[in-house]
Amino acid sequence: MPGYERAEVSAELTVVPSEHAGKPPREQVEAAKKAAGETGLAHEAGPETLVLAGGRREVLDATMEVIEASLDAGASAIEIKVEAEGDAPRFGG
């Protein structure tokens, strides 16, 4: 990720809603975004996609929270891409 102040780790999560869950697809995505927002690390990156960026530990913990919230809401899958900066140690997370 380019820029001045790059995060040590970023995780991009795309929620795949289920058509057969109790909640409608939009609410499943909203549940994931709400959980992501509460971590303080999140930004939207598409209609069903969000990015968590920060230090390694906090991003990984936040990722688990978002996955759990997504599954609880009925999502059928969560696609995840985790990226670490090559020179991440210099940034301290």
Next chain:
Amino acid sequence: MTRAQTVPITPTRERPGAPVTKPGGIGESTTRADGVPKVTGEFEYSSDLSMDGMLWGATLRSPHPHANIWSVDTSEAEAMPGVFAVLTHEDVPGRKVYGMEIPDQPVLAWERVRFQGEPVAVVAADHPETARLALEKISVEYEVLDPLVDAEEAIKEDAPKLHLSGNVLRHVRIEHGDVRDAAAEADVVVKGEYEVGMQDQAFLGPESGLAVPDGEGGVDLYISTQWLHVDRDQISESLGLPPEMVRLELSGIGGAFGGREDLSMQIHACLLALHTERPVKMVYNREESFYGHVHRHPAKMSYEHGATKSGELVYVKARFVLDGGAYASSSMAVCLNAATFACGPYKVPNAEVESYLAYTNNPPCGAMRGFGAVQACFGHESQMDKLAEALGMDPVELRVKNAIEPGDRFPFGQEVPPPAPVAEILERVKSMPMPEEKEAMGRDLRELPGGVSNTTHGEGVRRGVGYAVSFKNIGFSAGFDDYSTARVTLSIEDGEPLVRVHTAAAEVGQGLVTLQAQIARTELGVERVAVLQADTRVGSAGSTSASRQSYLTGGAVKKACEAVRERLFERVREELGEGLGDLSVENGNVVSGGEIVLPLSEVLDEEIEETVEYRHKPTYPPDENGQGDVHVQFAFAAHRAVVEVDVELGLVRVVELATAQDVGKAMNPQALEGQIEGGVAQGLGLALLEELQIKDGRIQNASFTDYLLPTTLDMPSVKMDILELADPEAPYGLKGVGEPPTISSTPAIVAALRDATGRELPRVPVKPEQIVGIAKKPPDEPPQPGSAGYAEVGRLDERREQ
């Protein structure tokens, strides 16, 4: 949402050759190669690019500062003859967001728009007018939401969230010493509230570029930008392509000042080119340009300064709230800069600084010349004048008394590196001769406020003098791996030695191409130098911002030349044996002890090429108390402004600006003068004229008719005193020079206005109604006929008595 109407073609574009120049050496005034073509209109800007078969791109933008998008219907636009593609966020194959620090800005909006002018769809058509008409055929169903436009409101806990994790993009806190204890020691305390409006970079060349598909799935982009490689990285992520399939070449740039550090039309043009398999050109018009780039952060600042009776600063408290607008851009770094520069270049034993950066539904803000230091400088210099007045001291004497020195520590904990001639530049600028003060009555109108508008013949005109001093970090800070790459080739062409210099550094009008040639000329002793067009075929040079390119790319070119020279000498020694003594290159010959050893033409059967990276020493992020070796180099400037004010009409004539600036080494004195004069003009603009008027998130003055820029009629003569105090860490001892002229010229002018009028003037730009005392800031509503009668503003004779 795409339909190609012709057989795909694979266009090619001829690469422009690099002109061979004969520059002067380091320290000589060297005329820039692009100077004459720019003046005669022959220079090719990116907006002039053209190719056979080229399509025109256009952007549909949100008319609302805050709205939900319920649907986008492109079918009618797609059906128009001459329309080749209509794209929405669904057509972005890779990452749908981009950003320099945080990828939070949609390439094309999907469910929500967060600022007026946010791109929603793009069109490619065979004529710009067809593209524009197609935009009108796109139907977007919006649900308009209340915009959140007050940064103070936005950072409150109960404010509606504009982004998932809230509206506080960054909060920096600096704790230095103990302000609470120190407050008891202060004999004099002054407080102030200050505000800086939203300035625009107002570059003359609008955003533009030409994207050319390569026929193999990749794309070439000819573009005016400040940072080719970071553009490329963001573009390739959104296109879903590896970086090597996205190649960028710099095109002619009509100014930047930070406003081209972010992407504008880059991804859009590439998307359209890849969809249509045709070259696509995009050029913003002037109005669109105001929506298409970031601006300077508006700031509200609260200050408290405590000092002893004799004028020693005891403590400073400062609180900043900066409005970042809808998306992050480079706001994180601006927030840190504002905090680290909050106290000014002074010895401050105790400090407490809070800097908040808020998301709002205002236009996004980001990099602009001065980058956080501009706002801070207006605050701390206004406070120093207020403190001087409270102490009954001369404002320059107070500054000199508290001037920081090498070996001191800034409030953010970093030791002040040498040279730091704060007191010296203040004393020098004060000792410059004052401009003659002619009798106001009977003067040539052009020498009076209001000029030939014939508003005064000298009555009501008062003169004022003001001073300010500033400092600014040079280069990227806080742990960023800041480097530049240079490739230098020494060869024989047309029977004569030639140096080719290739970097990715953006020439934005500051004279970097000439500087690179001067360095090569100096280091390799060769008269002919060709600087190749900047592109991504060579490694990153970093951004043309933070006044860093002379240091970083200049350093890289110097280092590459040294490597080439070393290999040249190895060849000579291999050919003639050791024992030649110290070798050098002069006038195309290898020389030892003043004698020619070999002409270069006899050594360079094969060219010599070296590619190097150059880094400045590392910096570090601040700790939780805002302490650390955050910055690498500091540049200092002081300004004196002399103004004349028509105190009845609020009209101002800046009579003269004088400056003393430490530049380390004047690499190209002519270009240096140009940088200083240009920077001062931008500072004058912020002091008196330049502000994007935003109401409820909407820009009110997106034109050069209504956004007021200083012209030659507004600019005074500029007296300069250039100090060359070498920085031992920097190549040639140089310091970056681009930003300091902008920073303290603004508060110097405002100080002079206060001197002339006696008014507080806590906000820039200062408007006539503030100068005559009608309002402390511009009215929320524009005046209506009859709305500003005597009943509201008071009678003229009463106002005079105030």
